[in-house]
Amino acid sequence: MTAPRRALIVIDAQQEYFEGLLPIQHPNRDESVARVRSAIDAAAESGAPVVVVQHELQEGTPVFAAGSTTWQNHPDIAAVQDHASTRISKQYSSVFAGTGLEDWLREQEIDTITLVGYMTNNCVLASAAAAEPLGIAVEVLSDATGAIDLANDAGSASAQQVHETLMALLQSNWAAVADTETWISALKAGDPLETSDLVTSATQGRESA
Numbered sequence: 001m002t003a004p005r006r007a008l009i010v011i012d013a014q015q016e017y018f019e020g021l022l023p024i025q026h027p028n029r030d031e032s033v034a035r036v037r038s039a040i041d042a043a044a045e046s047g048a049p050v051v052v053v054q055h056e057l058q059e060g061t062p063v064f065a066a067g068s069t070t071w072q073n074h075p076d077i078a079a080v081q082d083h084a085s086t087r088i089s090k091q092y093s094s095v096f097a098g099t100g101l102e103d104w105l106r107e108q109e110i111d112t113i114t115l116v117g118y119m120t121n122n123c124v125l126a127s128a129a130a131a132e133p134l135g136i137a138v139e140v141l142s143d144a145t146g147a148i149d150l151a152n153d154a155g156s157a158s159a160q161q162v163h164e165t166l167m168a169l170l171q172s173n174w175a176a177v178a179d180t181e182t183w184i185s186a187l188k189a190g191d192p193l194e195t196s197d198l199v200t201s202a203t204q205g206r207e208s209a
Contacts, residue, residue, distance in 0.1 A: 003190035004112035004137065007085070007105060008043040009095055010036060011117030011124060012055045013077040016063050017146070020070035024118055024146035025159030035144035035180040036116045037076045042184040049085035049108055051101065052077065055123070056089045093126035102134055112137040112192070114183065115175070116144040120163050128174040138175040139193050141183055142167050172201035 013036050017024045024032065043050050055064045056071060064071050073081055081087065085108075088099045096102050105113070113136055115124050124145050128138045147163035150156060157165075171177040176195035178186070186193050 004192050005108075005110050006043075006112045006114055006139075006187065007049040007051055007108065007110045008039055008114045008116065009101075009127070010040065010050065010052045010077065010084075011095060011115060011127065012053060012064075012119075013074050013117045014054060014064065014070065015072050015074060016055075016070040017118045018074055021063050022119070022148060025148050026163050027143055027146055029146055032144055032146045033074050033076055035141065037080070039114070039116050039141060039144055039180055039183065040077070040080055042187055043114075044080075044083065046187050048187065049110065050083075051095075051104075052081045052084040052087045053095050053099075053117070054087070054089055055091070057091065093123045094130040095123070095127045096130045096134070102136075105136065110136070112139060114139040114141065116141050116180075118146055120145045120147040120166050121150065125166055125170070128170055132174060137192075138170075139183065140167070140170050140175045140177050141180050142177050143179045168201070171196050173198045 013033060016022050018029055040050055056066050057064045059065050059067060072078065086104060088101055090099050092098060113131060115127055115138060124140060128140060131138045147159045149159045150162060167177050176193035178193045
């Protein structure tokens, strides 16, 4: 099997998710950002490109306001952001929407992106889904991402429920899901991660019900 040509995409590892209005609830945010940094370090050591993404909205907006303290990347990520292969700013959930990332990945001959960062229930999910029609394979690191508690007129779900459900959903169709340690081993070996598919996941779901 051909070794994947990976790029690590660090999505919105910003202070908004630590000190702002959208604190990550599961997995533990301090532990997850430490694993984001471990993935960055491993990618750099292996020569895989690293893309650092920041969500940016207009000054004065409640979240991700350009130049605000919560717009800044978490200190662990800020310490290495200038060594990234490229940095992009986005205004939508998907890392592809209006950013030029697809063109950059094509230029680098990247066929697989590894997603880390925040949030599982928004930008990670949207980016994984957006990669499908582009023919770009996706990996998601379950312990280097995170979700928030949700409640609205349609219902409610804890961050743990949201995160674990979306990891299973992603693995069923849009991504190969693994923890950071497993991914680092695969990166060093040049191996792809194991994934599933919708039919297999549905069959196993029926059997376990």
